Amino acid sequence: GQGPCLSTDIWWGVFCDDNGEIWELEMARNNMSGVISNSIGELTGLTNLDFSFNNLTSSLPSGVGNLQKLRTLSLNNNFLNSNIPPELGNLNGSTIQQIWLNSNNFTGSLPDELANLGNII
Numbered sequence: 001g002q003g004p005c006l007s008t009d010i011w012w013g014v015f016c017d018d019n020g021e022i023w024e025l026e027m028a029r030n031n032m033s034g035v036i037s038n039s040i041g042e043l044t045g046l047t048n049l050d051f052s053f054n055n056l057t058s059s060l061p062s063g064v065g066n067l068q069k070l071r072t073l074s075l076n077n078n079f080l081n082s083n084i085p086p087e088l089g090n091l092n093g094s095t096i097q098q099i100w101l102n103s104n105n106f107t108g109s110l111p112d113e114l115a116n117l118g119n120i121i
Contacts, residue, residue, distance in 0.1 A: 021045035028052045028074065036075075041066035050074040052100060057081070060101070065090035076100040082107060089113025096120060 005016035015024035023045050033055040040049070041063025047070060056078040064073065065087030073096070084106055088099070093116050 017045065019045075023069075024048040024050075026050050027054070030054055032056060036061050036064075036080075038063040040064060044068065046070055048072045048074075051078065053077040055079060059083070060085055060088070060106075062087040064088060068092045068095065070096055072096075072098045072100075074098070074100040075104070077103040079105055081105040084108070084111055084114075086111035086113040089116045091117060093117045094119060 004011035004014040005020040005022060013025060013027040013030065014022060015026065017023045022043050024047060026048065028050045031054065032051065035058040036051065036056055038061035040061060044066060046067050049067070049070060050072065052074040053076070056075070058080065059082035060075065060080050062085040065085065068091065070091055081104065084101065089111060090113070096117050097119055099117070099120060
């Protein structure tokens with residue numbers, strides 16, 4: 001089958017640019033459950049990833065740190081657990097503006113690598 005950017009079908013919450021690259025996943029309040037695959041890091045054109053207010057479990061995958069164009073990461077109000085991966089500090093500090101991870105079940109302290117992200121508000 002074709003991916004969401006090449007298909008004539010509309011994929012709810014998936015937005016593509018003119019080059020056929022996914023730039024936004026807007027799936028808040030979609031009753032999603034399960035885990036976020038580490039392959040999310042292969043969507044290098046993403047500028048907005050919003051999976052907030054769902055039922056996602058397991059840990060935040062380190063692959064999220066590969067999303068160099070990401071401006072907003074919204075994973076709040078899920079059931080994510082474990083430590084926040086230090087790879088999150090690999091995000092582009094001049095691009096990322098907002099990270100929402102509240103209302104999950106994370107453990108441990110914030111990784112020191114998050115200090116690399118200077119533009120977060």
